[in-house]
Amino acid sequence: ISKSQPTVPSPTQSTTATSTAPATAAESSTTLPSHADSRRSDFQKRFTHFLDNFLIHASRIGQQVNQYTGTDYSGIENLRKEISSQEQKVRQLRRSVDEARTVHHDAYAQQTASQREIVALLERKSSWSPTDLERYMSLVRSEHLNEQSVTSAKSNLDAAENSLEEARSLLERLERKQYHEEQIWSDTIRRNSTWVTFGLMGLNIVLLLANIVIFEPWRRKKIARDVKGLLDEKAAVEEQRIARGRVVDVSEKGVQVDEAELKSLEEFEKLKRAEEERPFDAAPPAEIPDRASTPTSGEMLPLEPSEAAGAQPQPVRSQWEFYQDAMSDLFSERVVQMRKVDVNNIALQGAASGFAIMCLVFVLLRPK
Numbered sequence: 001i002s003k004s005q006p007t008v009p010s011p012t013q014s015t016t017a018t019s020t021a022p023a024t025a026a027e028s029s030t031t032l033p034s035h036a037d038s039r040r041s042d043f044q045k046r047f048t049h050f051l052d053n054f055l056i057h058a059s060r061i062g063q064q065v066n067q068y069t070g071t072d073y074s075g076i077e078n079l080r081k082e083i084s085s086q087e088q089k090v091r092q093l094r095r096s097v098d099e100a101r102t103v104h105h106d107a108y109a110q111q112t113a114s115q116r117e118i119v120a121l122l123e124r125k126s127s128w129s130p131t132d133l134e135r136y137m138s139l140v141r142s143e144h145l146n147e148q149s150v151t152s153a154k155s156n157l158d159a160a161e162n163s164l165e166e167a168r169s170l171l172e173r174l175e176r177k178q179y180h181e182e183q184i185w186s187d188t189i190r191r192n193s194t195w196v197t198f199g200l201m202g203l204n205i206v207l208l209l210a211n212i213v214i215f216e217p218w219r220r221k222k223i224a225r226d227v228k229g230l231l232d233e234k235a236a237v238e239e240q241r242i243a244r245g246r247v248v249d250v251s252e253k254g255v256q257v258d259e260a261e262l263k264s265l266e267e268f269e270k271l272k273r274a275e276e277e278r279p280f281d282a283a284p285p286a287e288i289p290d291r292a293s294t295p296t297s298g299e300m301l302p303l304e305p306s307e308a309a310g311a312q313p314q315p316v317r318s319q320w321e322f323y324q325d326a327m328s329d330l331f332s333e334r335v336v337q338m339r340k341v342d343v344n345n346i347a348l349q350g351a352a353s354g355f356a357i358m359c360l361v362f363v364l365l366r367p368k
């Protein structure tokens with residue numbers, strides 16, 4: 001009689017059955033992450049991949065920089081994890097010590113109770129009954145067992161206490177190590193921060209010197225060239241305007257000259273007729289010069305107020321006074337008008353100068 005074997009569906013059949021099953025509403029939902037990911041463009045996927053790789057490389061580079069500068073905190077993190085596990089071990093050993101102490105206390109209490117009962121039976125030995133005799137014999141036989149249990153509990157308690165003491169010593173050593181390493185790490189961070197601060201200060205100084213030595217003269221020359229160009233352009237425009245005005249004046253003066261010549265001829269004829277009619281003994285009155293208006297020899301004209309003011313001698317200033325005035329002007333409250341781009345350039349140049357100087361100082365004075 002042959003028994004029919006149960007048919008087991010093959011993987012191909014199960015896959016076909018699964019693939020032919022209709023998709024549910026939850027599977028075809030548009031809120032699934034796979035649906036949102038399928039709608040992303042290739043550029044977004046490449047950018048995400050690039051950003052992930054960049055973050056990984058940046059993390060590695062940061063870790064390498066921390067290891068090189070001595071500010072890597074991973075070793076201290078491992079030490080803290082070991083301290084945490086050691087604290088758990090200490091707590092477990094403390095519970096074991098408490099349990100061993102309880103067992104030892106119970107064994108000792110049982111031994112003490114047995115000894116007391118034996119002493120009580122021996123005190124009334126004359127009135128023993130068969131039951132008391134059996135009880136005494138059982139107590140004598142269990143005395144050795146009680147002593148062994150007390151000794152074993154005592155040894156277990158001592159071992160647990162020793163283990164707890166060793167675990168505590170290790171925990172204290174790890175905590176001291178962590179404190180020491182954190183102090184060194186803090187000192188390293190503080191030292192690096194100091195060097196970075198000095199570097200920024202040096203960069204500011206370098207930028208300031210570069211601004212004073214290079215950029216400021218160039219800016220002044222550029223401003224002078226621009227101003228000179230504007231003045232030349234203004235002068236050229238003014239010359240053209242004057243030239244046009246001269247042409248107009250010449251045309252107007254031509255007409256005025258003709259009229260003046262006619263008037264002078266008429267006056268000459270009038271004077272000629274008057275001289276012919278005047279008798280010969282009459283002489284024209286001589287003009288008497290005004291003594292108040294005409295200066296005599298040896299007299300000097302009064303000076304103008306501007307000339308009199310300018311004729312006063314000025315005191316000679318020393319070089320120290322000149323430098324003192326220049327230094328006081330640096331910290332004076334004189335209002336200076338500057339463009340915002342010039343202020344930003346000066347600030348950036350000062351920062352770059354300080355950073356460059358401090359980098360140079362850091363390279364020269366860096367501890368070996």
